Amino acid sequence: MNECFVVIAGGGTAGHIHPGLAVANALARDGYNKEEILFVGSDRGIEQDLVPSEGFELVTISGAGIPRRNPPAALRAVYLLIRGVIEALRLLRKRKPKVILALGGFACFPCALASLVLKIPVVAHEQNAVPGLANKVISRWARHCAVSYKDTSLRNTVYTGNPVRQAIIEARRIDSSHIREKLKVPNENLFIVATGGSLGARRINLALIDAIPHFDKRIGLTVYHIIGRRDWEQIASSEEELRKYVDYRPIEFEYDMPSVLRSADLIISRAGGSITAEIAALGLPSVLVPLPNAPGDHQTANAQSMVALGSARILNDENCNGLSLSTLMNEVIKNPEELHRMRQRAEMNNQMNASEALASLLKKVAL
Numbered sequence: 001m002n003e004c005f006v007v008i009a010g011g012g013t014a015g016h017i018h019p020g021l022a023v024a025n026a027l028a029r030d031g032y033n034k035e036e037i038l039f040v041g042s043d044r045g046i047e048q049d050l051v052p053s054e055g056f057e058l059v060t061i062s063g064a065g066i067p068r069r070n071p072p073a074a075l076r077a078v079y080l081l082i083r084g085v086i087e088a089l090r091l092l093r094k095r096k097p098k099v100i101l102a103l104g105g106f107a108c109f110p111c112a113l114a115s116l117v118l119k120i121p122v123v124a125h126e127q128n129a130v131p132g133l134a135n136k137v138i139s140r141w142a143r144h145c146a147v148s149y150k151d152t153s154l155r156n157t158v159y160t161g162n163p164v165r166q167a168i169i170e171a172r173r174i175d176s177s178h179i180r181e182k183l184k185v186p187n188e189n190l191f192i193v194a195t196g197g198s199l200g201a202r203r204i205n206l207a208l209i210d211a212i213p214h215f216d217k218r219i220g221l222t223v224y225h226i227i228g229r230r231d232w233e234q235i236a237s238s239e240e241e242l243r244k245y246v247d248y249r250p251i252e253f254e255y256d257m258p259s260v261l262r263s264a265d266l267i268i269s270r271a272g273g274s275i276t277a278e279i280a281a282l283g284l285p286s287v288l289v290p291l292p293n294a295p296g297d298h299q300t301a302n303a304q305s306m307v308a309l310g311s312a313r314i315l316n317d318e319n320c321n322g323l324s325l326s327t328l329m330n331e332v333i334k335n336p337e338e339l340h341r342m343r344q345r346a347e348m349n350n351q352m353n354a355s356e357a358l359a360s361l362l363k364k365v366a367l
Contacts, residue, residue, distance in 0.1 A: 200228015210322025
C-alpha cells in the first residue's frame with residue numbers, strides 16, 4: 001500500500017459522501033494524485049457506489065451507529081467501534097496520512113479516534129447547522145472544525161461552507177433556458193421542483209397532490225414531482241387527475257438533478273445538509289419542510305438559517321398538508337417581486353468556493 005496525503009473518513013449517506021468527494025476532486029485539480037487520497041467508510045453505506053465511480057480508493061472498516069434505546073444493539077455497536085479503531089490503527093500506520101478529514105457520523109469515528117494515538121491532525125467537517133454527536137466528540141481534539149453555517153456551535157470553527165458536487169458548480173454555467181427547452185417546459189410557466197430525496201418524503205408527496213388542485217389557476221405552472229421509490233406506485237396514479245390543474249410531471253428518480261435544479265424557479269424539499277447546500281450554490285428559492293426526527297433537529301436549524309437570509313419559506317412537517325402547502329405556495333407564486341427577491345437573497349448565500357476552502361484548510365493543517 002502507498003502512503004497517502006489525506007484520509008477522508010465518513011459515509012453511510014450521500015450527505016456525508018458528496019462533500020468528501022467534492023474536496024477530493026478539489027485536491028486532485030490542485031495537483032494531488034488520486035492515489036494520494038484515501039476514503040475510509042462503512043461496508044453498508046452508499047460510499048461503495050459513489051467513491052470508486054469517481055476514481056478514488058475506498059477502504060471499509062467495522063462500525064455501526066449506537067442506538068440509544070436498544071441495549072443489545074448498542075453493545076454490538078460498541079464492539080464494532082472497538083474493532084473499527086483497531087482496523088483504523090493498522091490502516092493509518094501503513095498509509096501514513098498527513099491529515100484526516102472527518103465527515104461526521106459513525107463511519108468517521110474509528111479513524112478519528114485512531115488519530116489521537118498516532119498524533120495525526122484531524123479536521124472535522126459539519127454539514128448541518130446543528131452538529132452531530134460524532135463531530136461534537138471529535139471537536140475536542142480536532143485541529144479545526146470546518147462548518148457550513150456560521151453559527152454552528154463547535155470548537156475551533158472555520159467557516160468554509162458545505163462543498164457541493166462538481167456537477168452542481170458546472171450546472172451554474174448552463175443557460176437554464178436550454179434545459180427548460182429540453183424538458184419542454186413552456187416559457188410562460190413557473191417551473192416548480194418537488195423532491196424528498198431518493199426514497200422520497202411521504203409527507204411532502206401527499207401534501208403536494210392534495211395542494212395542486214388549489215394552486216392559483218391564473219398562473220401557469222409546471223410541477224416536476226420527484227416522488228421517490230417508496231411512494232411511486234401510489235402517487236404516480238394521480239397523474240391524469242392532476243394534469244387538469246397544472247402541467248404535472250411525476251418521475252420516480254431524477255438522474256440529472258443538477259440540471260433540473262438549475263432550471264427551476266422554486267423547489268419544495270426537505271432541509272438536509274446536501275440539498276440546502278446545492279440550493280444555495282444554485283441561488284434557488286425554496287419551500288423547506290424539515291424532517292422532524294432528524295438528530296438534534298438539525299434540518300429545522302438548516303431551514304431557519306435560509307429563512308433568516310430571506311431565500312426560503314419554512315413549513316413544519318406536522319402542518320404540511322394540502323391546504324397549508326397550497327396557501328404558502330400561492331403567496332409566493334402570485335408575487336413575482338417576492339420570488340425575484342428570494343432568488344436575489346439565495347444568490348448571496350452561494351457556497352461555490354467551499355471545496356477549495358476546505359482543501360486549503362487540509363493543506364494548511366497537514367503534517
